[in-house]
Amino acid sequence: MRIEDIKIDDDFKTLCPELQSDELRRLRENIIKDGEFREPVIVWRSEGILIDGHNRLSVWGGMTDEERQRIAAPRIKLIDFDSRGAVHNWIISNQLGRRNLDQKQKSYLVGKWYQAEKKEPHRPANKKGDTLSPLMKTSEKIAEKTGQSPRQVNRDAQFTEAVDTLVSNIGPEVKAELLTDKKIGKARVVEIAALPADRQKAEYDRAMGKGEPSPGITFDPSEWGGMEPVADPVIPTGTVTEHHVKEMQAPWREFNRLMTAVKKVIEDLPEGTAGAWCDQNQMADIMGCYSNLRSTVNHRKPVAICGHCNGLKCDRCYQTGALNKDLSEALREGTEATGVLNAR
Template sequence: MVESSPVTVLKALKEFIVPLSKEEFSTLEQNILSQGCRDPLVVWQRPDGSNVLVDGHNRLKICQKHDLPYKIKKVHFADMGEVKDWMVDNQLGRRNLNPDQMSYYRGVKYLALKNSKGGYKNVLSKGQNELSTSEMLAEQFKVSESTIKRDAKFAEGVDIIGKSNAKLKFQILSGQSKVKKSDIQVLTEHKDPDRLTFKNEADLFNKAKVIRDEILDDVESKIKDVQKKKIETARAVLAEKEPAFLDRDDRLKKIKGMIVSAINKAINEKDTGAIKELKKLIDRLEKELF
């Protein structure tokens, strides 16, 4: 550990972790003023020699404000992705997270593991199947697998909000916002979530409703398509059987029309299925005539 060494603060890392509330920051400041900065700042020493701050942004701000000494602890990281993984694990290891913050960081961890080399690989023992990413995290945090997957959608939704409104993201994760979790999760279903912007809670609510309505309309449209295909299939079957319920002359006329239709389809569309159907119709015609 080195005392009061210069550190570099990156905006991307500073904003990655949910900031303290005014009350929490004030409490930390009073503790440092009375007891000093006891916990070292964690830094990532990059190849260029710079010490990038990974943990301790609030402590550094307070120490610089009051000209207090601090210590740093250098930790090796391969890249920025590894740094963020460490930061998430560090947050998840704390006991003062509220439910939404815990859900958010579990979701962030799931997405990071899932997107890196196809997900987490964890073989229990020889001959057993590997755990999926969601199964591994569910076991680690003692929650259900479905909870982990919902956490992932929540984390994605929160980050979508944060791109255009960092303040609203903070309000959601700090418990100051009344936005429903389901409204945040549904944002991930938008066709182009990167283009979404949010002015405030009301704007978010309205856009979530629009997305939900679009999903419902799409589902209803697909249901109608399925129903339409079923009706068409039923009509085709009925049309094929219909001649049996007519008198002989009408049956012959019906079969004749179907034969002509099959011939045209075979010639015009080069449809081999129509040729097979034509053979069946000729057999039926033969039975009617003889």
């Protein structure tokens, strides 16, 4: 079989994660440096369809005539299969065995495996090579083969369905981000895919830090702040104004932005490689500590001009000209009780 005769099947290609542009460039440089394609491309014999080696074939297709004279085309390895379903499962199993896959890419492939198994008609348990009970659920069968829990398999299937939904509604260009970008976790992908189709792109852009704040209940003001943080916020030399208070809040906005990212990582822990130790009680303790830390720090944020000195700085505001939430509430309560503002 000639390399030019190999066919590309779009359904099979989607199961093989594409390299990013810089990764593809490095692959090309390594092949040219080595003077050969070390690994063969693998083809379904009866159909002539490529099932592994899409990136290598892409590199070969982009080579110049001079480079092709020095470097031979990738070797072709032919494999027999009974059906498209068998090819589908072989590709997934082959990809899952690779160490360079992102956790979300692995979850997506497990979900694809789950979808394929659910579509297949019932097969007798005594089929050659099939040692699993026909009474086992699809998630249990796949869990047995992948070393995961059935619950995790079900979550992977949800994630896969969500990715496919967003790719269909937003566009194929988002798939690589959904499967590799750290800005968006699997739980967030599922949440966005559950929204009406006309809201998904805007919410996806917000999750990726590219959109505008949402007026809906999913909007967390701490993720967006209100004004850009100044380079080095300092206490002004003169009287403190509302503008100065906003400048003084910049470190807290940055803190909340980082803590939001930490929260997403914590929420994704049960679905990651360390998920085995993340039982409900432990996760509740972690989130409790997280909430206490965030609340403690935010209560120290300056929120108003000091009512004791009207921004001129005094010992009650620790010479900052502004009060944090606790001190501001204490001042307001004292004022309401006496009916007058404490003198400077």
